Amino acid sequence: MEAIARLIAAEAAAAAEAGTTTGDGLTAMGAGLAYGFAAIGPALGIGNLVGKSVEAMARQPEAAGMVRTTMFLGIAFTEALALIGFVVFILLKFA
Amino acid sequence: MLTAIVTQTGDQVQVRLVPSETTDTTMPEAVLMSASAEAEATETAVAEVKTPPNPVNPAQNEMLWAAGSFLVLFVLMRYFLFPRLKKGTEARYASIRSNSEGAVQVKADAKTDVAEYEKALDAARAEAAGRVDAARQTVDNERTAQLAQVNARIAAARAEADQKNAAARAAAQGDVAAAVATVATRVAELALGKAPDASVVNAAVASTMEGSRS
Amino acid sequence: MIALKFPEINEILVWKELFPSFNKISLIAVLAVLISSALFFMAGRKSDVNEAPKGSRNLAEIIVDFIEDGVIMQTMGKEGLAWTPFLLTLFLFIYLCNVPGIIPFFQMPATARMAVPMFLALLVWVVFNATGIKHQGVGGYFKSVLFPPGVPKALYILVTPIELISTMLVRPFSLAVRLFANMLAGHILLVTFALLSEALFQANDKILIPVGILPFIMLVFLTSFEVLVAFLQAYIFAMLAAVYIGGAAHPEH
Numbered sequence: 001m002e003a004i005a006r007l008i009a010a011e012a013a014a015a016a017e018a019g020t021t022t023g024d025g026l027t028a029m030g031a032g033l034a035y036g037f038a039a040i041g042p043a044l045g046i047g048n049l050v051g052k053s054v055e056a057m058a059r060q061p062e063a064a065g066m067v068r069t070t071m072f073l074g075i076a077f078t079e080a081l082a083l084i085g086f087v088v089f090i091l092l093k094f095a
Numbered sequence: 096m097l098t099a100i101v102t103q104t105g106d107q108v109q110v111r112l113v114p115s116e117t118t119d120t121t122m123p124e125a126v127l128m129s130a131s132a133e134a135e136a137t138e139t140a141v142a143e144v145k146t147p148p149n150p151v152n153p154a155q156n157e158m159l160w161a162a163g164s165f166l167v168l169f170v171l172m173r174y175f176l177f178p179r180l181k182k183g184t185e186a187r188y189a190s191i192r193s194n195s196e197g198a199v200q201v202k203a204d205a206k207t208d209v210a211e212y213e214k215a216l217d218a219a220r221a222e223a224a225g226r227v228d229a230a231r232q233t234v235d236n237e238r239t240a241q242l243a244q245v246n247a248r249i250a251a252a253r254a255e256a257d258q259k260n261a262a263a264r265a266a267a268q269g270d271v272a273a274a275v276a277t278v279a280t281r282v283a284e285l286a287l288g289k290a291p292d293a294s295v296v297n298a299a300v301a302s303t304m305e306g307s308r309s
Numbered sequence: 310m311i312a313l314k315f316p317e318i319n320e321i322l323v324w325k326e327l328f329p330s331f332n333k334i335s336l337i338a339v340l341a342v343l344i345s346s347a348l349f350f351m352a353g354r355k356s357d358v359n360e361a362p363k364g365s366r367n368l369a370e371i372i373v374d375f376i377e378d379g380v381i382m383q384t385m386g387k388e389g390l391a392w393t394p395f396l397l398t399l400f401l402f403i404y405l406c407n408v409p410g411i412i413p414f415f416q417m418p419a420t421a422r423m424a425v426p427m428f429l430a431l432l433v434w435v436v437f438n439a440t441g442i443k444h445q446g447v448g449g450y451f452k453s454v455l456f457p458p459g460v461p462k463a464l465y466i467l468v469t470p471i472e473l474i475s476t477m478l479v480r481p482f483s484l485a486v487r488l489f490a491n492m493l494a495g496h497i498l499l500v501t502f503a504l505l506s507e508a509l510f511q512a513n514d515k516i517l518i519p520v521g522i523l524p525f526i527m528l529v530f531l532t533s534f535e536v537l538v539a540f541l542q543a544y545i546f547a548m549l550a551a552v553y554i555g556g557a558a559h560p561e562h
Binding site: 087 | 150151
């Protein structure tokens with residue numbers, strides 16, 4: 001949902017730019033694609049990670065606290081990749 | 096390429112840098128409003144409006160303000176606020192601990208009291224049980240004695256009756272034997288022509304009766 | 310159709326200066342400091358030791374307990390409790406900088422400007438390196454960072470550059486970017502949906518007006534999502550700082 005919304009924002013921004021040159025359009029498109037592709041891997045990763053964590057917590061509820069902490073750490077590391085894609089998107093648009 | 100657009104209104108000068116491709120030379124409304132608002136508020140003649148920079152670039156002034164305020168907060172927290180809060184918390188924990196220790200003491204005292212009471216109760220119970228046992232013993236003894244007496248009486252009565260019985264039976268047996276002997280003597284006298292010896296008849300009768308009885 | 314022009318990202322992030330060098334971001338940072346020190350000042354007042362904590366003291370103790378049990382005990386263990394003031398400050402400051410993103414009239418998380426997360430990430434970088442050097446000495450620290458034990462000698466050709474980059478560059482970079490990009494993305498999302506629903510509500514075509522309720526619902530949903538994100542990002546930042554500091558202090562973990 002978030003990713004789609006971000007893409008819409010990117011495309012809207014790209015559309016706003018469309019009045020200018022082809023180069024700008026390509027940059028905008030590349031920027032949007034940069035984020036879109038960057039989000040694929042982390043999306044799979046986070047889904048897998050959280051799913052497994054829930055499984056672990058269900059199997060061993062007494063270890064839930066530890067699993068949750070580790071899960072958040074893992075999410076933070078995995079998510080960083082998607083966010084770097086987002087930053088690249090901004091850099092492409094403004095650099 | 097950037098183009099600077101300078102607008103002068105009265106004694107206010109507004110400067111805006113725009114990409115040269117853009118044909119729009121008017122101020123964005125929000126920027127205009129804020130600029131004039133600031134001009135009114137601070138009464139400065141010049142309001143600066145810069146081109147928005149790249150959003151990823153860290154702005155120096157913001158960084159300085161953030162760093163300054165963070166460090167102030169950290170120093171306050173480290174040397175003043177946090178130790179003070181922690182002291183209050185520790186005081187409360189200590190009071191709770193001492194309260195709970197007092198409670199433990201009271202509980203132990205109560206337990207001793209309960210133990211003493213139970214000891215007394217046990218003693219009283221044992222005494223009562225002893226008394227009951229003794230009473231029961233007495234009653235039992237009496238009952239056994241009386242039973243024995245009654246049994247003895249019954250046994251005596253039975254023995255007496257048996258004796259009478261046996262005597263009666265012996266008398267009856269004697270009568271029967273005498274009658275049988277008489278009959279036998281008479282039968283023999285008729286058969287033999289002479290009276291048999293009484294002792295032989297008696298022995299025969301006795302042996303027959305013994306045999307028939309057994 | 311509707312006339313809708315989304316502003317450039319940099320336009321929605323730049324604020325006029327209230328006085329030279331002091332803009333909305335600085336205002337939020339200063340307010341964060343004022344609010345948290347006011348809270349802890351009120352919380353630190355004398356209180357009856359026989360009563361359960363209430364009001365500001367209760368809140369402050371919940372936050373402290375959260376930092377001690379939820380962050381430090383999970384990552385550094387008991388010997389990390391001395392770091393409570395630092396991580397507490399970090400958490401409070403980041404949280405109070407994040408939360409204005411959804412507070413009306415502020416509507417801007419201070420951490421959506423690169424300056425704030427970058428400073429915090431650099432600070433954490435300095436702190437964990439300094440902790441490592443203090444606990445293990447310069448040589449010991451760099452040895453444990455660059456040559457992690459338990460790796461076959463030949464693999465150091467591969468491992469050492471990776472460790473150098475990941476510890477010295479990627480750590481502060483990802484710390485800063487994670488916080489910044491999360492908050493900026495949230496802010497852009499809110500702006501997008503707010504503009505969209507505004508444009509639809511004011512559309513000339515009357516049929517479009519009720520459609521505006523859809524982005525508005527999304528806006529409400531995203532606002533509540535941002536409440537969670539504001540907390541989560543502060544928590545993750547504090548926790549990663551704790552992990553880095555703990556790892557530098559005790560390399561065997």
